[in-house]
Amino acid sequence: MFKTLCLRTPSWIHFGMGSVSKVATEAKRLGGKHVMIITDQGIVNSGLLTRVTDPLESGGLEYSVFDQVEPEPSLQTLQEASKIAKENKCDLFIGLGGGSSMDTTKMVSALMTNDGRLQDFFGVDNVKKRGLPTMMITTTSGTGSEVSRMAVFTDKKANLKKVVSAQNILCDVAIVDPELTESLPPHVTAATGIDAFIHALEGYIAVNSNPVTDTIALEAIRLISGSLGPAFAGKDREARYNMSLGSLMGGIVLNNAGAGVIHALAYPIGAEYHLSHGKALMPIFAESLREIAVSNFPKLKNIGLAMGLKIEHLSPLPAADAAIDGMVQLANRVKLPTALSDIKADKSKVQEWAQAAHGEQRLLGNTPVKLTLDDVAKIFERSF
Ligand SMILES: [Fe+2]
Known part of the structure; x- marks a missing residue:
């Protein structure tokens, strides 16, 4: 009953419209002499790169740019970026973009001080x-x-997703500037937004949840469920602001309470069909939640209430059902696939996916119901 908890966040988090202008001040504070910016072609073409390079130039900082990160980055991309970092003797690394660029940056930095190949770092710590x-x-x-x-x-x-999870790759400074998200295309807004929603949701019901992350998670759920639709629909600065804030909160929940079964099952689906992480989550979302709902109907009801659903009068079980339906409707509103048949998945692969997902014990061990290999296969089957 008396939980102990440990909160892990970057030393500094800057949030707000225009906060990217802090980049040069922070680079100097971190002692950077030759900065390496790791990003992708989309960021260069959209002009967002200059939002970082202009302040660096004004601040008199030298920099190199690696702009070849692809969605779902490969081991080879990391090796290329790492080689350039070493050749240029870079001493500060900026990840600019979505998860792919930021994840690559974390490991390029780690490979500057740790001997070994990427494969040696998969797993925990x-x-x-x-x-x-x-x-x-x-x-x-x-x-x-x-x-x-x-x-x-x-x-x-x-054809597998591999995860490095290590306290030593948590960044020193995070900058979350909603202005940088204003030109995101609708399908990316939808996929990344639902990922943030699921970080808050999975962290809220996780074995490792705690009172601090629970409070943050419910506010993230409230912000994201209210602003995902308007952000998806078009230019709406308030919706973008709320999505960025909700996503930051979802990330803090993810880092401290952890994810669970939905992320575990999405990995083989994303790898098999080359789907972005956010897009791979929803096809197995509802059935995963229904499988574990018994663990905490009141918490699922709280999620529905945070989403603004009118379920106060319902007892916990039907309220949890209604909440799950409400979450699926949220994904439908932003045109995400919500069943494996929506992505034309191949049912004969269920056992193979189940083996891969069941191997994600870092995630299944944090899920509030113990799931056997058979349970996992059944979730996949019911998701068609
Ligand atoms: Fe995620």
Whole structure:
């Protein structure tokens, strides 16, 4: 009954419209002499890169740019970025973009001080030394990578997602500027936004949830469920602001309470069909939640209430059902696939996915119901 808790966040988190202008001051405070910005072509083409390079130039800081990060980054991309970082003797790393760029940045920094190949760091706390200083500047409102100690890569040969989870890759400075998300296309707003929602939801019901993360999670759920639709629909600065704030909160919940079954089952689906992480979550979302709802009907009702659903009068069980339906409707409103048949998945692969998902014990162990291999396979089957 008396929980102990430990909260892990970057040393500094800057949030707000225009907060990206802090980048040069923070780079100097972190002692950067030669900054490496790690990003993707979309960020360069959209002009967002200059929101970072202009202040760095004004501040007299030298920088290199690696702009070849692809969605769901591969081991090879990391190796290329790491080689350039070492050749240029970079001493401060800025991840600018979505989860892919930020995750790559975390490991490029780690490889500056840790010997080994990326494969050696998969799993929990296998990065033994902190890397060189890092700053994360998110341009989406969803992954939470700017405040998380996780980095996800795709092993293209094995067609598997591999995760590094280590306190030593949590960044030094996170900058969350809603203005950087204003040109996000609707489908990215939807996929990253639902990812943020699920971070808050899974953290709220997780084994490792605590009173602090619970409070943050419910506010994240309130913000995201109220602003995802308007942000998806078009230019709405208030919705973008609320999505960025909700996403930051979701990331803090993810980093401290952890994710669970929904993330575990989404990994093989994302790898098999090359779906963005956010898009891979919803097809198995509802059935995963229904499977574990018995663990905490009142908490599921609280989620529905935070979403503004009129379920006060319902007892916990029907309220939880209504809350899950409400979450699926939220995803439908932003045109995300909500069943495996929506993505034309192949039912004959269920056992293979179940094996992969059941191997994610870091996540299943944090899920409030113990799930067997058979339970996991059944969730996949019911998700068609
Ligand atoms: Fe996620």
